[in-house]
Amino acid sequence: MSERVLMKGNEAIAEAAIQAGCRYFFGYPITPQNEIPAYMSKRMPKVDGVYLQAESEVSAINMVYGAAGAGARVMTSSSGPGISLKQEGISYIAGSELPCLIVNIVRGGPGLGGIQPAQSDYFQSVKGGGHGDYRLVVLAPSTVQEAVDLTMEAFDIGDMYRIPVMVLGDGMLGQMMEPVEFKPFQGRALPAKDWATTGTRGKRKRNIVNSLYIEPQALEEKNLARLEKYRQIEQREVKYEMQDCDDADIVLVAYGTTARIVKSAMKAARREGLKVGIVRPITLWPFPAAVLHNLAETAKAFLTVEMSMGQMVEDVKLAVNGVKPVYFYGRTGGMVPAPADILEEIKKIYGGEK
Amino acid sequence: MNNQRINIFTGHFGSGKTEIAVNYAIHLKKHYHKVAIVDLDIVNPYFRTKDARQLLERKGIKVVASAFAGTNIDLPSLPPEIFSMFHNKDYQIVFDVGGDDRGAIALSRYRQYFSDESYHMFFVINCKRPMTKDAASTLEILREVEQRSRLKVSSLINNTNLSHCTNVDDLLIGQSQIEEVSKEMAVPISFITGGSEVLGQLPEYLKPKAFPIELYLRFPWEEST
Numbered sequence: 001m002s003e004r005v006l007m008k009g010n011e012a013i014a015e016a017a018i019q020a021g022c023r024y025f026f027g028y029p030i031t032p033q034n035e036i037p038a039y040m041s042k043r044m045p046k047v048d049g050v051y052l053q054a055e056s057e058v059s060a061i062n063m064v065y066g067a068a069g070a071g072a073r074v075m076t077s078s079s080g081p082g083i084s085l086k087q088e089g090i091s092y093i094a095g096s097e098l099p100c101l102i103v104n105i106v107r108g109g110p111g112l113g114g115i116q117p118a119q120s121d122y123f124q125s126v127k128g129g130g131h132g133d134y135r136l137v138v139l140a141p142s143t144v145q146e147a148v149d150l151t152m153e154a155f156d157i158g159d160m161y162r163i164p165v166m167v168l169g170d171g172m173l174g175q176m177m178e179p180v181e182f183k184p185f186q187g188r189a190l191p192a193k194d195w196a197t198t199g200t201r202g203k204r205k206r207n208i209v210n211s212l213y214i215e216p217q218a219l220e221e222k223n224l225a226r227l228e229k230y231r232q233i234e235q236r237e238v239k240y241e242m243q244d245c246d247d248a249d250i251v252l253v254a255y256g257t258t259a260r261i262v263k264s265a266m267k268a269a270r271r272e273g274l275k276v277g278i279v280r281p282i283t284l285w286p287f288p289a290a291v292l293h294n295l296a297e298t299a300k301a302f303l304t305v306e307m308s309m310g311q312m313v314e315d316v317k318l319a320v321n322g323v324k325p326v327y328f329y330g331r332t333g334g335m336v337p338a339p340a341d342i343l344e345e346i347k348k349i350y351g352g353e354k
Numbered sequence: 355m356n357n358q359r360i361n362i363f364t365g366h367f368g369s370g371k372t373e374i375a376v377n378y379a380i381h382l383k384k385h386y387h388k389v390a391i392v393d394l395d396i397v398n399p400y401f402r403t404k405d406a407r408q409l410l411e412r413k414g415i416k417v418v419a420s421a422f423a424g425t426n427i428d429l430p431s432l433p434p435e436i437f438s439m440f441h442n443k444d445y446q447i448v449f450d451v452g453g454d455d456r457g458a459i460a461l462s463r464y465r466q467y468f469s470d471e472s473y474h475m476f477f478v479i480n481c482k483r484p485m486t487k488d489a490a491s492t493l494e495i496l497r498e499v500e501q502r503s504r505l506k507v508s509s510l511i512n513n514t515n516l517s518h519c520t521n522v523d524d525l526l527i528g529q530s531q532i533e534e535v536s537k538e539m540a541v542p543i544s545f546i547t548g549g550s551e552v553l554g555q556l557p558e559y560l561k562p563k564a565f566p567i568e569l570y571l572r573f574p575w576e577e578s579t
């Protein structure tokens with residue numbers, strides 16, 4: 001076992017990226033993710049990598065686009081408002097089928113909102129914050145250790161399917177400290193990046209990185225081919241954690257740090273004899289719809305808890321498909337739900353008040 | 355405890371300064387009538403002294419913190435009330451300073467007051483933080499903090515920990531590393547901090563340095579329901 005160290009979520013994500021072979025970071029500062037660029041600025045020069053603070057988020061994401069096109073392991077990070085600015089670039093990267101990592105350490109919104117933690121960028125991440133028919137693989141860690149492991153895997157998922165991958169954490173995950181272990185990075189077997197624009201040296205046909213298609217038919221074919229790829233990802237890459245759902249009357253659904261708060265509430269509920277379990281989606285896209293769909297047969301109700309006004313709850317409702325009621329409890333604007341409040345909601349559902 | 359009226363806690367960011375400063379203020383309150391803690395952290399947006407405000411005020415400790423700490427306003431502002439703390443000599447003061455040289459710059463602003471009156475400046479070290487994992491890297495950060503604050507570190511604190519997973523070996527490995535720093539800087543190691551259970555396992559010769567701390571800044575999932 002390698003040695004454990006104590007790290008902030010943001011620092012740990014940056015170190016994990018470096019250990020996974022990322023050598024290019026382009027970004028622009030914003031709270032509460034500043035420790036990612038700060039860490040990168042110190043570490044990248046030591047591993048012969050590039051750290052560059054661009055003049056804006058728009059510029060940073062287009063640098064990512066360029067580096068990804070040349071086949072580099074590359075990333076950027078930001079928080080809500082900055083991720084909004086990056087959406088055009090993200091759509092172009094998705095349209096050009098390039099892999100990269102985008103980290104969003106979410107703060108309260110909309111607009112400038114605030115700097116305290118939130119989960120209100122779910123729609124933006126999962127439903128395509130930019131234009132056009134495209135998907136991002138969205139990974140939602142709930143501990144600093146999981147943030148490390150998922151950040152490393154994110155690059156491989158990206159390279160495997162030629163798709164941009166997002167790690168979505170809330171401000172709390174970025175700012176909190178926990179012990180972490182960096183296991184030696186064991187990557188997946190990956191296809192060669194024979195599509196990268198690395199210079200032909202006169203020996204091969206040139207590669208083109210592009211998202212513009214002159215003929216509508218060609219664009220539709222491209223989109224359908226991408227849809228096929230998305231279906232493969234939905235079949236192979238779903239991740240979730242499930243606890244105590246076998247006999248659960250109420251299935252709680254939460255992701256990220258909120259899931260940890262929900263688990264405290266769940267333990268308290270179990271102590272009082274209330275049968276509750278939890279499903280924690282780890283991939284927000286592809287969403288673990290099948291497991292929720294199946295649980296709708298045994299559970300009496302679902303309660304989704306988020307630091308938002310109700311976003312993931314829509315995907316839970318789609319998965320449950322009207323078979324059982326789906327309730328929602330959320331706090332917003334940087335306010336964090338308390339275990340006692342969630343327990344109260346569970347009791348309301350049990351008591352038929354909801 | 356060899357106490358000065360002014361106690362300053364500095365260190366690498368994430369070294370545990372805030373927790374120790376809060377515990378130190380609570381400790382001082384047992385011996386002095388008037389104790390104040392000043393939040394000088396302009397680096398961290400979350401997990402700050404102000405989060406322990408209620409607890410500190412219940413114990414009769416004055417909390418001087420930016421009105422913006424813990425809000426959505428991301429301003430490196432400092433409250434004007436800090437000046438009164440230098441003039442009102444009735445108070446024992448604990449300064450919680452932001453991490454690294456960037457945080458220490460806030461101290462520099464009050465240098466004229468520190469030259470009028472002697473002070474104790476602690477440098478908190480957690481050897482389980484990757485940026486202070488050996489004596490050389492720790493010295494680098496310590497010197498940057500001294501340079502930016504224009505003040506001198508007068509003693510070191512061994513706060514080597516892995517949060518809830520700390521064992522006594524972590525502290526001892528940290529201790530030998532910090533002894534190197536101590537020798538190089540010619541400043542003593544004043545305290546070894548940690549949970550009382552871990553500190554209880556220290557060898558006898560180190561026990562006089564043990565300063566048990568309680569964790570007052572909690573995660574929402576640690577709240578009892």
